């Protein structure tokens with residue numbers, strides 16, 4: 001029986017090698033694993049080996065795999081109205097838009113509207129259209145270490161040149177500003193004494209027209225929006241100082257620069273609040289969201305914008321469109337996610353679980369100098385892997401741990417298991433942990449034990 005399954009595995013890998021593009025991220029690891037089943041916090045491979053997932057599809061499946069309530073909403077819609085061209089209306093789209101817009105209005109005291117699309121990058125593209133339409137200009141600020149997707153325009157405001165290198169420019173490349181990554185301060189400052197030196201450096205750009213940003217006579221700025229992730233996702237779950245964004249906002253407000261808040265990875269309570277930006281006491285002009293909106297079921301993304309940016313008289317019918325945007329299956333699940341959020345207590349449960357997880361990881365940090373930094377907000381947790389000095393980035397050790405986790409041969413907890421880890425960070429040495437919101441303390445303990453086992457094996461191999 002086992003022999004037969006192995007053969008099937010080999011056959012699939014052979015077909016994959018021949019017929020699948022390798023242009024996606026599957027081959028970041030040497031030997032891709034083929035999964036067959038998912039439940040709660042776990043994935044299962046073809047041999048039934050259980051893998052504890054500490055990244056939950058980069059936070060798209062935050063509410064757990066096969067969440068019964070959300071799956072039921074999907075299947076009910078399959079039975080009721082599975083397809084509908086997006087030029088017609090259906091109840092779930094309207095109710096989901098209303099629910100999101102009303103929640104944002106309660107939180108930020110701002111009226112606005114929602115526009116749906118399919119993936120995160122497409123929603124970013126829509127937000128760029130809104131910015132250009134409103135300001136009549138193209139250029140935007142974004143952060144070093146920021147990630148906004150891989151379509152052409154989204155790549156242009158994503159920090160890595162690697163993602164643009166072979167594809168030329170279509171959207172305008174952003175002006176990239178250093179993010180407050182205090183563990184590796186871009187200005188070599190210490191948080192205790194820096195007085196937000198990074199914000200002051202940004203402010204200096206506006207001091208004279210000869211710094212290329214602003215016309216001091218009219219106060220017009222060549223850069224009309226600032227794209228932010230309040231907590232950087234792919235950049236390595238980096239949490240800025242709590243005063244950072246309110247200080248930044250004072251500067252951009254003085255020059256009418258829009259604040260575009262990319263919540264694609266951190267939205268929907270990943271950080272313990274509905275939107276990550278809520279931790280920082282500023283109101284964005286545009287919010288972009290996706291991923292967990294449908295718990296990774298039928299894809300759906302979207303933007304919210306202040307009324308003056310998106311009202312029908314400035315953003316009329318046909319301004320943007322995609323065949324599958326506001327699809328009936330995605331909107332039905334999205335609506336159920338909003339109801340689930342009302343019924344659950346994520347505002348207290350997520351930070352509580354996060355705190356427990358961090359305390360366990362910090363214990364591990366005391367034992368292993370290779371763990372340079374442990375930090376987290378809600379259930380967005382970072383573990384930065386280093387050389388023995390606790391600072392020099394150690395990508396090799398990180399990659400080896402990923403492969404060991406994926407091999408499904410860890411034994412903590414008394415049987416063969418795997419561990420699913422995702423890697424981010426400027427040096428690709430940060431485990432960005434995004435566990436299910438329903439992870440239990442017992443599962444956290446298991447996760448930490450598996451992590452330690454993988455670390456020990458990786459150290460031995462290095």
Ligand SMILES: Cc1ncc(COP(=O)(O)O)c(C=O)c1O
Nearest residue numbers: 119120121147148149233264265
């Ligand atoms: C913050 C952020 N923005 C945008 C994107 C792009 O979204 P998608 O991959 O759905 O196009 C991602 C995806 O990881 C993301 O984390």
